[in-house]
Amino acid sequence: MDPENLISPETISALTERVIGAGTSVLLAAAILIVGMMVAGAVRKGVRAAAVKSDRIDDTLGGFFSSLIYYAIMAVVLIAVLARFGVETTSLVAALGAATLAIGLALQGTLSNLAAGVMIIFFRPYQLGDFVEVAGQSGSVKDINLFTTELATGDNKKVIVPNGAAWGSVITNYSANDTRRVDFVFSIDYGDDIDKAMKVIHDTLGADERIHKDPDIFTAVTAHGGSSVDIVTRVWCDSGDYWGIYFDAMKNVKNAFDASGISIPYPHQVNVERKD
Missing domain, CATH: 2.30.30.60 (SH3 type barrels.)
Structure with missing residues (x-):
């Protein structure tokens, strides 16, 4: 049997068109994939570079956004590549959307932490x-x-x-500002000289070079307690010196009170004998 009678010219032409069409689709799909990968990579590098130059964008956040944009672009590229081969992308996009929703609901707590992390890194x-x-x-x-x-x-x-x-x-x-205020409450006995005690406090704290001179040391009587007169004292210092000043002041003021004959009251009982 003659082979030419088995394959007609129309069949050969149809097969040729299909081969050419398939080859064209493969070439276009490859071109889309290559160009898409190049664009996605360039965008990711650009976002990272912008994050490094910006003082308001943390490096971690820049890397996260650059990766997120990269994979978003690649998802679009893959859908375009599949479309070149005749794959129905509408149903694929719907399936991806449903899967994303299901994953989002399952990871609701984790995603809330992720969103909060982005806000913390961005707003600092x-x-x-x-x-x-x-x-x-x-x-x-x-x-x-x-x-x-x-x-x-x-x-x-x-x-x-x-x-x-x-x-x-x-x-x-507590570290956001360069300076902080340190508050003290010193108690003295009712029989002590209030003005003298306030001067002792002022002079003792004023000798500490870590305490700022402006604003000046503030002292005032804040309360008449059950067994003491309470004197509030406020000083300003660098944030890093807060606890050092607090601990040293508590010790130094006590020693200064002792040297000046000023007593610090403490709970005690006094027995009073009545004579009828």
């Missing part, structure tokens, strides 16, 4: 090295990532605070 309510109080925990900030904040307490305990809890509560940053 605290930074590495700051002494803070967040979610009822106090300590120095050792690490901030997209999900948790790591604190080190004064006795060197490691505390991990979920960013969702940190961002959703009151944040007190």
